[in-house]
Amino acid sequence: MTKKKKKRIVTQSNNRCKGCRFCEISCPAEAISVSSEVNAKGYNYMEIDHKKCTTCGVCYTVCPDYVFEIIEVA
Amino acid sequence: MTEKRIPKTLVEDNKFCPGCGHGIINRVLAEVLEEMELVDMAIGSVAVGCACLMIDTFGTDWVQAAHGRAAAVACGIKRVRPENFVFTYQGDGDSLAIGFSETMYAAVRNENITAFIVNNGIFGMTGGQMAPTSLPGQRTTTSPAGKDPSLAGQPLNIINQMRQLPIAYLARGSVGSFKEIIKLKKYIKAAVTNQIEGKGYGLVEILSPCPTNWKMTMRGALDHMGDNVKNFFPTGEFIKEGVHTDA
Amino acid sequence: MTRAFMKGNHALAEAAIRANMTFFGGYPITPQSEILEYLSDNLPKAGGTFLQAESELAGVNMVYGAAAAGHRAMTSSSGPGFSLLQEGISYIASAELPAVFVDVQRYGSGLGDIFQAQSDYYVATRGGGHGDYRVIAYAPASVQETVDLVGLAFDKAEQYRNPCLILSDASIAQMMEPVVFPEKRKCDPDHEWAVRGKRGGDFKKITSTMYYTENFDQYIHDKYATIQANEQRWESIQAEDAEIVLVAYGISSRICKEAVSTARAEGIRLGLIRPITVWPFPEEAFDGLGKGLRAYLTVELSALPRLRDDVMLATGMKTPVHHFLAGNTVPSSQTIVKQAVALLEK
Known part of the structure; x- marks a missing residue:
């Protein structure tokens, strides 16, 4: 029996973002940058470069506004 | 490492300013209460200041006290409902200026409650006035030339004030970086555990950024915390399970 | 029914215990200190909690907490200390919680003196603290009436979810008279409005009810008009x-x-x-x-x-x-x- 490793991905609720950039400052993979788009609240939200992202979860931990979640997909 | 899901206890988006540390602290506290299965039995006591914005968004029972009096209210609740988990959640102006007496005496009596004091060195809700925790030279709307310690005193260090008291748990954490947030969660868990085990009063002071009233960018605020705030307010655990440490 | 020959303050305290008060937080001040002294001994024996607070400010806010948790709670003071209770009484009225307060009136403004007086009439009858509220204020004229009104005050406080006051004075509080007590009552603290942890239900917030009440001005007007119509004695x-x-x-x-x-x-x-x-x-x-x-x-x-x-x-x-x-x-x-x-x- 082999244990199938589940894939982890980052999901974003961009309308929660207030554009503080704590995630961008903290991301060890430098995978986060500011979008030129604004969200419903009028803030420039954050974009993740999924090629660089390691799904380490730092963004989840530092975000004051519950934008990011790390979830497993089959 | 498995999934990281936003705790269900955070029932709505928070109402804090961009970059405010309260949002992070709310989430960490919600995680701890969920992991320890305490959400259903938790009663929080807030008073006045930005902290009280959370009573609409953080899904536990709440009582909102008069400015500064959250600790006295929490004592009243815990004494009649000892089966509940009772905590205070206050800013530094609320708990350490107007509420200093109530905060201290809850500790003097080693009340079996848990106190969270969010120290951002300023009165946030009223628009950035000087707090007892403001640093020397800090410019605020009531110290426009910078806080003068000969007039306003040195920053109030609640950990030093409480170190001699026979309380169960005392720590100062920070949300100034990822690593510090991870440590903070351990401190919060330890403080909560002390109440559940009936050991008594636990306090976690939490250094937190207020980019809005510090008039700084997030990076500037985090740098300020690392370069200046921590010199006055060192982090660590100072009393664990009633035993004083040399942190 | 229990007969006794008792001092007003002691009788008041015993009446509160018999009305199922389970929490008292207070601070010494003459001429009401016998209430604390009596309760410090007798309330724990009756299963309640007596806390000597660090100030009247703390005492009234402990009462706020205990009342928010659904328990019958009380604090007492006199003149200068009664002024300090006003902040908390305003909050308790604003949160629409039941609680009972006692002012054993003494003479004069400021420090004044410990003689009997009726100088606190305004602060007792106009609400006392800031904002739009009133307190149902009972003025006993004997030790027996003190006992009777304490029980009534706890009931009315719960009926209207509003603070009630026993406006005593140094004479009524210090005199000894024969008195008959009612049997001790048992009250359920688990009111639907009380905080006790959400326990699987919706979470509750106890704060100024104005934040969550529609037509608040009319509601408050009607609440106090109802009390005025029904509670004159x-x-x-x-x-x-x-x-x-x-x-x-x-x-x-x-x-x-x-x-x-x-x-x-x-x-x-x-x-x-x-x-x-x-x-x-x-x-x-x-x-x-x-x-x-x-x-x-x-x-x-x-x-x-x-x-x-x-x-x-x-x-x-x-x-x-x-x-x-x-x-x-x-x-x-x-x-x-x-x-x-x-x-x-x-």
């Missing part, structure tokens, strides 16, 4: 045919009662209206008095007239309202009769 003694009606509460009303019998024995038509609730003020007591009524005379233990103003408001000043101020001394009934005769001879 008074004792009327030979007022119907009186030429002079004395108005007095608490300790001064006892002297007035004696003055009425003295005067009646001499053929002087003197009567008395004794407010038992000072808020709501018993306006109904002044309806339908006899046509021979020539004046009201309030008898107050204070340096400035207070009760007089409420009599003026209640009567629309259709009849002259006079006042006799005895300061911090309890006048003799003869003195009061003389005052009344002087008014008749005017």
Whole structure:
């Protein structure tokens, strides 16, 4: 029996973002940058470069506004 | 490492300013209460200041006290409902200026409650006035030339004030970086555990950024915390399970 | 039923225990300290919690917490300390929580002195703290009435979810009288509004109800109008045919009662209206008095007239309202009769 490793991905609720950039400052993979788009609240939200992202979860931990979640997909 | 899901206890988006540390602290506290299965039995006591914005968004029972009096209210609740988990959640102006007496005496009596004091060195809700925790030279709307310690005193260090008291748990954490947030969660868990085990009063002071009233960018605020705030307010655990440490 | 010969303050404290008060947080101040002393010994024995607070501010906020948790809670103080309770009483009224407060009145403003007085009438009857609220204020005139009103105050506080006040004074609090106590009651603290952890349900917030009440202004207006309509209490003694009606509460009303019998024995038509609730003020007591009524005379233990103003408001000043101020001394009934005769001879 082999244990199938589940894939982890980052999901974003961009309308929660207030554009503080704590995630961008903290991301060890430098995978986060500011979008030129604004969200419903009028803030420039954050974009993740999924090629660089390691799904380490730092963004989840530092975000004051519950934008990011790390979830497993089959 | 498995999934990281936003705790269900955070029932709505928070109402804090961009970059405010309260949002992070709310989430960490919600995680701890969920992991320890305490959400259903938790009663929080807030008073006045930005902290009280959370009573609409953080899904536990709440009582909102008069400015500064959250600790006295929490004592009243815990004494009649000892089966509940009772905590205070206050800013530094609320708990350490107007509420200093109530905060201290809850500790003097080693009340079996848990106190969270969010120290951002300023009165946030009223628009950035000087707090007892403001640093020397800090410019605020009531110290426009910078806080003068000969007039306003040195920053109030609640950990030093409480170190001699026979309380169960005392720590100062920070949300100034990822690593510090991870440590903070351990401190919060330890403080909560002390109440559940009936050991008594636990306090976690939490250094937190207020980019809005510090008039700084997030990076500037985090740098300020690392370069200046921590010199006055060192982090660590100072009393664990009633035993004083040399942190 | 238990009979005893007891000091007013001790009887008040025992009555609170029998009304199932489970939390008391207070601070010493003369002339109410015997309430703390009695409760520090007897409340824990009855299964409740007595806490000597670091200040009246802390005491009233402990009461706020215990009341929010659904328990019957009380604090007591006097004059200067009663001023410090006002912040918390305003918050408790604003959160619509039941709690009982005691002011054992002493004389003077500021520090004043520990003699009996009735100087706190305004702070007792106008709400006391900031904002739009009132406190149902009971003014006992004997040790027995103190006991009876403490039980009533806890019930009314819960009925209206509003603070109630026992407005005592140094004389009623310090005198010893025979008293009969009711049996100890048992009350369920798990009211639907009380915080006890959400326990699988929706979470509750106890704060100013104005944040969550539609048509708040009208709601508050109606709440206090209902109390005013239903909760006026008074004792009327030979007022119907009186030429002079004395108005007095608490300790001064006892002297007035004696003055009425003295005067009646001499053929002087003197009567008395004794407010038992000072808020709501018993306006109904002044309806339908006899046509021979020539004046009201309030008898107050204070340096400035207070009760007089409420009599003026209640009567629309259709009849002259006079006042006799005895300061911090309890006048003799003869003195009061003389005052009344002087008014008749005017």
